Amino acid sequence: QAVVTQEPSLTVSPGGTVTLTCDSSTGVVTSGHYPYWFQQRPGQAPRTLIYDTTNKYSWTPARFSGSLLGGKAALTLSGAQPEDEAEYYCLLSYSGTRVFGGGTKLTVL
Amino acid sequence: EVQLVESGGGLVKPGGSLRLSCAASGFSLTNVWMNWVRQAPGKGLEWVGRIQSKADGGTTGYAVPVKGRFNISRDDSGNTLYLQMNNLKSEDTAVYFCFASGSLGYWGLGTQVTVSS
Numbered sequence: 001q002a003v004v005t006q007e008p009s010l011t012v013s014p015g016g017t018v019t020l021t022c023d024s025s026t027g028v029v030t031s032g033h034y035p036y037w038f039q040q041r042p043g044q045a046p047r048t049l050i051y052d053t054t055n056k057y058s059w060t061p062a063r064f065s066g067s068l069l070g071g072k073a074a075l076t077l078s079g080a081q082p083e084d085e086a087e088y089y090c091l092l093s094y095s096g097t098r099v100f101g102g103g104t105k106l107t108v109l
Numbered sequence: 110e111v112q113l114v115e116s117g118g119g120l121v122k123p124g125g126s127l128r129l130s131c132a133a134s135g136f137s138l139t140n141v142w143m144n145w146v147r148q149a150p151g152k153g154l155e156w157v158g159r160i161q162s163k164a165d166g167g168t169t170g171y172a173v174p175v176k177g178r179f180n181i182s183r184d185d186s187g188n189t190l191y192l193q194m195n196n197l198k199s200e201d202t203a204v205y206f207c208f209a210s211g212s213l214g215y216w217g218l219g220t221q222v223t224v225s226s
């Protein structure tokens with residue numbers, strides 16, 4: 001089974017920009033992995049932010065964007081807000097199965 | 110209002126079985142690929158499995174730790190997703206969520222499953 005790797009933790013200043021990445025043990029992440037990004041605040045259910053690499057939902061704040069960057073999937077937060085402090089997970093698809101990354105704890109400080 | 114509501118969790122002994130349900134309201138499950146995801150206490154999200162829409166073949170896929178023990182099914186007329194869990198182990202203890210893939214992206218609030226003697 002593939003292993004999906006994320007930064008364990010990142011810190012961003014309020015109003016700042018940060019990029020979270022999602023790497024695959026099988027090689028370059030492509031649009032064919034249909035990357036998803038999720039946000040989970042403590043004690044809450046996850047919330048989907050991005051699907052299929054770049055697509056947002058009606059509830060996804062405009063400051064979040066998804067992309068492919070340097071062979072990885074990426075989630076960029078531009079103009080961080082205190083409420084963005086949370087755990088972020090990516091999910092990649094592999095021929096009928098899917099694998100979550102270990103999550104990135106994002107601190108806004 | 111769009112909702113996914115999981116139910117059926119509880120305390121079960123190792124080797125036992127449980128069937129979880131995920132009832133959808135406010136939208137139709139018919140053309141939606143659905144997933145089960147779990148989260149053990151203090152741990153990250155773990156993908157459990159998914160079922161395609163019937164129109165796309167209705168095929169299921171499972172994570173290695175649950176393959177052969179868990180089975181996902183769907184009742185589109187009842188707008189409900191199921192997860193049959195057999196031969197449960199202590200490591201299956203987690204909150205179980207259902208999640209709608211693709212352009213819907215909805216999650217339920219989860220149901221707790223505890224496997225303990």
